[in-house]
Amino acid sequence: MTTAPAVPLVVPLVPPKLIATDLDGTLLRSDGTLSDRTRAALAAAEQAGIRVVLVTGRPPRCVPELLATIGPHSVIAANGAAVYAPDGTLAHLSPIRPLAATRLVTHVRRAIPGVTFAVEYDRDFGHEPAHPTWSFGEEAVELVGVAGELLTRIPGRPVLKILAHHPTLPLDDFYERARHAAVNSAETTHSTGLSLVEFSAPGVTKATTLIAWSDRLGIGSHEIAAFGDIHNDLPILTAVGHSYAMANAHPDVQQAARHRAPSNDEDGVAQVLERFVDALVRQPPRRTPA
Known part of the structure; x- marks a missing residue:
């Protein structure tokens, strides 16, 4: 995929409560590896109170390896057909009849x-x-x-x-x-x-599963930031409040997303997450009513 020209990196004034990120071509580099910077950014986001969910077309059989490699995050696998807790426990299945x-x-x-x-x-x-x-x-x-x-x-x-x-x-x-x-x-x-x-199965996409799962957590779609690069990410990018197409994304994805992130080989997701966490750190503490 040809990398698009650099554009200003835009982040919302109020950081999201949940990060949903694709893996291949998005979170992972082109050689399939996860950089130390990205691993640290994911951990920092979780520590700051921003939930992270890995949303992928990869099948359930790869979930244990993903958790071992990327870290203990929730996983939506098989394009929304399966949901796993950070410890690898199966939470939900949506099979084809x-x-x-x-x-x-x-x-x-x-x-x-x-x-x-x-x-x-x-x-x-x-x-x-x-x-x-x-x-x-x-x-x-x-x-x-x-x-x-x-x-x-x-x-x-x-x-x-x-x-x-x-x-x-x-x-x-x-x-x-x-x-x-x-x-x-x-x-x-x-x-x-x-x-x-x-x-x-009919009605099962990355987006429908993500929105149903986040709703159970009390997180609205407008409070989610999603990252993607290819066609199976389109439903999720058009369903959330803050959507980011990677600079290496397919043109259709770049057109559908609200914002652009640097390419996967530039740790684009990490760059955005670092700004989210920094914004939370710099937010003034809320005043307690007298």
């Missing part, structure tokens, strides 16, 4: 010849033989079979996300055809730049 999952696979395969599927369960991963695989979560069980079998092989095992891949279609074309084929049976998005489309 079995009948809807089967219908989705049938419609997309009929509409787009050559497509292959993978399934993200609550812990493990299954894929068709020709579907690409990823190394997230080495402890996860990897199942191989046709999609219909994968959706029913483990009775009672929640399916949180279905992935569809095409070996030749350009991403934009593949995404539009897959979204049209899914109709109202799933939320459709993409995040990797590959010809890979992601499906979640």
Whole structure:
């Protein structure tokens, strides 16, 4: 992704109560690492009373590694389908219903010849033989079979996300055809730049889960600052009061966000968080009524 020209860094006069940040291309550097500066900024925000939640398309099987690497923060995984407490305890699941999952696979395969599927369960991963695989979560069980079998092989095992891949279609074309084929049976998005489309249960996005979770904490959407770089971040960036597109973000994301942050390789999230924390420190203490 081409980095956009530098723009003035804008922060609200009243710091947010909650930070919601994407990982890849946003919080993490391009080589997948987390800088010491960013780790320190996240910890300082939490210590100052600003909650931090990691919001990612990555599956539940990668959550333990994320918490070990980034620190004890809440996690919204699988594009909103799972929520985890800072200690890794599962707090909430929004799976795709079995009948809807089967219908989705049938419609997309009929509409787009050559497509292959993978399934993200609550812990493990299954894929068709020709579907690409990823190394997230080495402890996860990897199942191989046709999609219909994968959706029913483990009775009672929640399916949180279905992935569809095409070996030749350009991403934009593949995404539009897959979204049209899914109709109202799933939320459709993409995040990797590959010809890979992601499906979640209807109504389940990063944004819907974040807003529902923050509401239970007594935090309004206007009190949230969110950071993102790619299309699956768009729902969250348009749902909060303070949205930041990374300088390396897709043009659609930069257009949708209210503000711009420096690139992920410049620790852009950390730069903004440091200003939030500094603003809290400099705020005069509230006077107690006589």
